[in-house]
Amino acid sequence: MDKKKIIKLAKKDFERAWVESGNLVKKSHPDKEYPRLKYEIGKSHILNDTIAMLREAYLRLGFSEAVNPLFIDKNDVYKQFGPEAPAVLDRCFYLAGLPRPDIGIGVDKINYIKKLGKDINDEKIAKLQEVFRGYKKGYLDGDDLVLKVSEALEIDNEEGLSILEKVFPEIKDLMPIASNTTLRSHMTSGWFISLEKMVKKSKTPLKMFSIDRCFRREQKEDSSHLMTYHSASCVIVDDEVTLDMGKAISEALLEYFGFSKFKFVPDEKKSKYYIPETQTEVYGYHPKLNEWVEIATFGLYSPIALSKYGIEKEVMNLGLGVERIAMVLNQINDVRNLVYPQLYQKLELNDRDIATMLNYNYYPVTEEGQSLMENILNVWTSEKDCNSPCEFTIFEGEFLNKEISVKAFEGENNAKLLGPASTNHVYIYDGNILGIPENIEVSIKKVELNPQEYNEKDIINEIPDDTKIIYDAVKNGVPTNIRYIDALSAKTAYKIEEAVLSRSEDLIFRNTIARALSDVNLKLDTIAMNYINNENKLIDIRGPIFSTIKLEIK
Numbered sequence: 419m420d421k422k423k424i425i426k427l428a429k430k431d432f433e434r435a436w437v438e439s440g441n442l443v444k445k446s447h448p449d450k451e452y453p454r455l456k457y458e459i460g461k462s463h464i465l466n467d468t469i470a471m472l473r474e475a476y477l478r479l480g481f482s483e484a485v486n487p488l489f490i491d492k493n494d495v496y497k498q499f500g501p502e503a504p505a506v507l508d509r510c511f512y513l514a515g516l517p518r519p520d521i522g523i524g525v526d527k528i529n530y531i532k533k534l535g536k537d538i539n540d541e542k543i544a545k546l547q548e549v550f551r552g553y554k555k556g557y558l559d560g561d562d563l564v565l566k567v568s569e570a571l572e573i574d575n576e577e578g579l580s581i582l583e584k585v586f587p588e589i590k591d592l593m594p595i596a597s598n599t600t601l602r603s604h605m606t607s608g609w610f611i612s613l614e615k616m617v618k619k620s621k622t623p624l625k626m627f628s629i630d631r632c633f634r635r636e637q638k639e640d641s642s643h644l645m646t647y648h649s650a651s652c653v654i655v656d657d658e659v660t661l662d663m664g665k666a667i668s669e670a671l672l673e674y675f676g677f678s679k680f681k682f683v684p685d686e687k688k689s690k691y692y693i694p695e696t697q698t699e700v701y702g703y704h705p706k707l708n709e710w711v712e713i714a715t716f717g718l719y720s721p722i723a724l725s726k727y728g729i730e731k732e733v734m735n736l737g738l739g740v741e742r743i744a745m746v747l748n749q750i751n752d753v754r755n756l757v758y759p760q761l762y763q764k765l766e767l768n769d770r771d772i773a774t775m776l777n778y779n780y781y782p783v784t785e786e787g788q789s790l791m792e793n794i795l796n797v798w799t800s801e802k803d804c805n806s807p808c809e810f811t812i813f814e815g816e817f818l819n820k821e822i823s824v825k826a827f828e829g830e831n832n833a834k835l836l837g838p839a840s841t842n843h844v845y846i847y848d849g850n851i852l853g854i855p856e857n858i859e860v861s862i863k864k865v866e867l868n869p870q871e872y873n874e875k876d877i878i879n880e881i882p883d884d885t886k887i888i889y890d891a892v893k894n895g896v897p898t899n900i901r902y903i904d905a906l907s908a909k910t911a912y913k914i915e916e917a918v919l920s921r922s923e924d925l926i927f928r929n930t931i932a933r934a935l936s937d938v939n940l941k942l943d944t945i946a947m948n949y950i951n952n953e954n955k956l957i958d959i960r961g962p963i964f965s966t967i968k969l970e971i972k
């Protein structure tokens with residue numbers, strides 16, 4: 419009965435309609451069933467989580483947020499770092515750009531354009547000259563050049579691009595030229611530029627923080643250095659500031675992350691933008707880590723560097739590397755794994771993940787095929803242990819507009835309708851895929867449910883020595899809810915659909931010994947297959963799955 423009829427019936431006989439409505443629940447495709455079906459919770463990035471916590475901590479401590487300049491002129495680095503500037507600049511990226519060439523339109527170029535079959539006259543040449551002049555002067559962006567050249571020559575964009583490439587190769591051959599602008603390597607470089615303006619506009623004390631990217635031209639990236647990292651930095655600006663402020667702020671900030679004790683050690687590194695002897699390293703003790711780790715640095719900005727920006731106030735600065743604190747808190751010992759797990763981290767799949775990647779290979783497409791699959795499964799399940807020779811009719815009648823008959827049979831003497839492994843249940847356990855015999859599975863579950871009544875040792879003794887793993891698999895693994903006959907009945911029904919639609923002759927479908935997943939109509943996603951191979955895990959689907967289906971098309 420369909421939905422409309424049930425709704426109508428409900429007005430007359432609610433109880434019957436309600437019971438009928440139970441039949442509306444459709445059986446879904448096995449690949450869409452649990453445990454293959456899985457909804458993941460989205461994962462945030464550890465780095466951004468740490469940034470969020472640091473922002474929260476600074477805000478709670480009464481700091482206001484700033485975004486500092488990222489592009490720093492080389493002269494600012496000299497103003498801040500003094501004689502240390504060359505060493506700092508060595509670790510900076512300089513920005514470079516392509517020069518804007520003077521493009522002349524000589525006779526040779528005009529002839530080349532003509533040779534390429536394009537119409538050209540004085541008016542078009544004048545327009546083209548105007549376009550190149552605008553490009554040279556910077557009125558015209560490089561990415562608009564193709565469009566404007568095409569418009570000047572009254573041709574379409576593809577032709578314009580081809581003319582630019584062939585007739586004006588000087589554009590393609592340009593080499594970048596470096597400027598004096600660098601990418602910020604320390605947040606301090608940004609603070610000096612911001613504070614120069616802020617001290618003139620804001621009342622002191624000023625408490626500001628900024629968490630943002632810095633760039634370092636490291637010789638190579640390694641387990642503790644990336645070319646770009648995040649600095650979480652703050653400043654306190656007042657008529658008078660002390661080192662004690664640095665101690666108290668780092669304590670308050672780091673307590674938020676679970677650090678409980680602190681040590682303040684004069685830094686061996688003596689940056690010239692700090693007053694001598696004020697540069698201090700903060701070591702924190704975290705009970706979870708049970709060790710002391712270097713976590714932040716603070717100091718008082720040098721009056722010499724401040725004077726270059728006309729700042730007469732005193733400034734305490736504290737900073738820490740976000741990636742480093744995230745590594746410490748999450749106990750990740752390689753910054754590359756932390757920041758770019760998609761590039762560096764080894765693939766880790768748990769049993770639940772693998773269960774989502776094991777799917778049916780063939781599955782009937784039509785509703786008639788799906789109902790035939792159910793019939794095959796019912797006959798196989800009820801008659802599997804019948805002594806052979808034996809034969810059972812599964813279906814007789816119209817199927818996809820043909821009269822057919824489908825039978826399960828076994829012609830050999832002294833066997834059963836189905837081979838003994840046919841009802842094995844596929845489990846995923848510890849990265850292995852295992853077909854577990856029904857009787858063993860049932861016994862293990864019996865012990866689990868009734869430990870007083872059954873003895874675990876007896877059951878273990880029943881299991882062959884080399885397959886003890888299946889005991890743990892049933893207890894702790896993920897059952898896929900697929901038995902070999904579930905998947906094989908789907909394949910047989912699909913093959914019958916295919917045979918009937920392609921007008922084949924009568925056919926016999928036979929399964930014999932299972933060796934691989936494909937023998938039981940299963941396929942594993944390549945990601946899981948590679949994982950199982952790399953981790954030396956096992957796919958053990960072996961077993962006799964003798965079964966024969968005969969199709970007659972009348």
Ligand code: ATP
Pocket residue numbers: 604634636642643644645646647648649687715737738739740741742753
């Ligand atoms: P290192 O000695 O580790 O190369 P540094 O002493 O040169 O670092 P500072 O200039 O003091 O670093 O920078 C302050 C903090 O910024 C460092 O303690 C670290 O947490 C972080 N940091 C610096 N460079 C990098 C980088 N390339 N990758 C990740 N973090 C970095």
